[in-house]
Amino acid sequence: MEYQFHWNIVFQKMPELLNGAFVTLHVSVLAMLLGIVIAILLAIAKMNNSKPFCYVATVWVEIARNTPALFQIYMAYFGLGAFGIHLSPYVAVLSALVFINAGYLTETFRGGFQSIPSTQYSASKSLGMSSIQTYRYVILPQMLRRIYHPMTNQFVWSILMSSLGILVGMSELSGTTQRLQSASFRTLEFFIVAAVMYFIITKLVLFGSSLLSRRLFKGEI
Amino acid sequence: MISVQNVHKSFGDLEVLKGVSLDVPNGEVVSVIGGSGSGKSTLLYCINAIESINSGKILVNDIDVHSKATNKDKLRQKLGMVFQQFNAFPHMTVLENAALAPRIVKKMSRDEAMEIAKKELEHVGLGDKFDVYPTRMSGGQQQRLAIARALAMKPDFMLLDEVTSALDPELVGEVLETLRLLAEEGMTMICVTHEMGFARDVSDRVAYFHQGVIAEIGEARQVINEPQNELTQKFLSKVR
Numbered sequence A: 001m002e003y004q005f006h007w008n009i010v011f012q013k014m015p016e017l018l019n020g021a022f023v024t025l026h027v028s029v030l031a032m033l034l035g036i037v038i039a040i041l042l043a044i045a046k047m048n049n050s051k052p053f054c055y056v057a058t059v060w061v062e063i064a065r066n067t068p069a070l071f072q073i074y075m076a077y078f079g080l081g082a083f084g085i086h087l088s089p090y091v092a093v094l095s096a097l098v099f100i101n102a103g104y105l106t107e108t109f110r111g112g113f114q115s116i117p118s119t120q121y122s123a124s125k126s127l128g129m130s131s132i133q134t135y136r137y138v139i140l141p142q143m144l145r146r147i148y149h150p151m152t153n154q155f156v157w158s159i160l161m162s163s164l165g166i167l168v169g170m171s172e173l174s175g176t177t178q179r180l181q182s183a184s185f186r187t188l189e190f191f192i193v194a195a196v197m198y199f200i201i202t203k204l205v206l207f208g209s210s211l212l213s214r215r216l217f218k219g220e221i
Numbered sequence B: 001m002i003s004v005q006n007v008h009k010s011f012g013d014l015e016v017l018k019g020v021s022l023d024v025p026n027g028e029v030v031s032v033i034g035g036s037g038s039g040k041s042t043l044l045y046c047i048n049a050i051e052s053i054n055s056g057k058i059l060v061n062d063i064d065v066h067s068k069a070t071n072k073d074k075l076r077q078k079l080g081m082v083f084q085q086f087n088a089f090p091h092m093t094v095l096e097n098a099a100l101a102p103r104i105v106k107k108m109s110r111d112e113a114m115e116i117a118k119k120e121l122e123h124v125g126l127g128d129k130f131d132v133y134p135t136r137m138s139g140g141q142q143q144r145l146a147i148a149r150a151l152a153m154k155p156d157f158m159l160l161d162e163v164t165s166a167l168d169p170e171l172v173g174e175v176l177e178t179l180r181l182l183a184e185e186g187m188t189m190i191c192v193t194h195e196m197g198f199a200r201d202v203s204d205r206v207a208y209f210h211q212g213v214i215a216e217i218g219e220a221r222q223v224i225n226e227p228q229n230e231l232t233q234k235f236l237s238k239v240r
Helices: A008-012 A014-048 A051-066 A069-082 A089-114 A118-126 A131-168 A173-184 A187-216 B040-047 B072-076 B094-104 B110-123 B139-151 B169-184 B196-202 B220-225 B230-239
Strands: B002-011 B014-024 B029-034 B055-060 B079-082 B157-161 B188-192 B205-210 B213-219
Touching (some): A008 A014, A014 A051, A014 A173, A014 A187, A051 A089, A069 A089, A069 A131, A118 A131, A118 B072, A131 A173, B002 B040, B014 B040, B029 B040, B029 B196, B040 B055, B040 B157, B040 B188, B072 B079, B079 B139, B094 B139, B139 B157, B139 B169, B169 B188, B196 B220, B205 B220, B205 B230, B213 B220
Parallel strands (some): B029 B188, B079 B157, B157 B188
Antiparallel strands (some): B002 B055, B205 B213
């Protein structure tokens, strides 16, 4: 028996797929931005050794890095639902991704900070720079270079992982594909196109990030 | 003038400075020699308040360095410091390295800061390296950059912490030559060094540090050539 491909139906539904792709990108970008902000705070908390903050940060990082993303999305959607907190699929997936991104990036940032030799701080100090100036002009720019690629990877990861939105009925690319294929029975066609779209999105992100890095980082490390 | 008065400094149980006193009037170059762990470098770190002190007093231009009321960031503008490790800012060009502090600390305009930076870089012989990144330069060039970067803040004093110790032997000369130039121009300097020839020829006085105290201090030639203290004699016979 031979499978007959029917692509027409897929092209007819292209606007819906593109809309799904947009939601995927949207939720990943937001999850990344919020994740970065929280990760900076958690990294500072972990490095300062201030007991309660350090404890919260450690628990956060350990859970985020050592439990499946699926579990975290379920907890945000069904788990909180059991306590009467009903998040929309979008918000549930977003919070789970933020939670995970923050967990992973905390360790990335901490490693980044610790990779800057302490002599860079003494040199800046000896020139009369304040702590804020030292971080702003000397430490952060160097750290950003070192964590740029791990951060890009995390972003790509979070784009792909947002496909778990399918499980809580979110209308991102995977969820949309799932809905369209079950209405048309063109399973293979829809999922092939969705896979190609994921591929294109991540490649574009990687390309954009390498362009940006060339603009941002003219010096060498 | 830098005036160090009976300074004690401990790291935990380890007392590194055990009552050090040293006056360095303007225009004088003092070299500090001694074995490792004798407290030489710690003294420099205490003078520009990167390290705190346990007791005693350090005055720089009559300002009490370790008083709570002292604005330490401001004070450090008067004290240029160069370290043993090369610590150029690797993400900036040579010119940006030297212009950064004048621009952001002294709030000069970009052009003004660049002009001062260029002048100081030419001063140390890096006039052809403005747009190079420091990682592309030799250790000797990086140390000269560090000197120029400190000079661009127009400091009254220079504190030099074993600036040639991490250099390949063939690069030591160019850095010492730069320091000699500064000395001739009348810069007040405290140099912690293992270069006995430099200590003898360039500095006015030499202080020998032993276990946290100054065991001997005197006119440079005399201390290096005819040390009076037995400890100094022993140390010099070992390093020669």
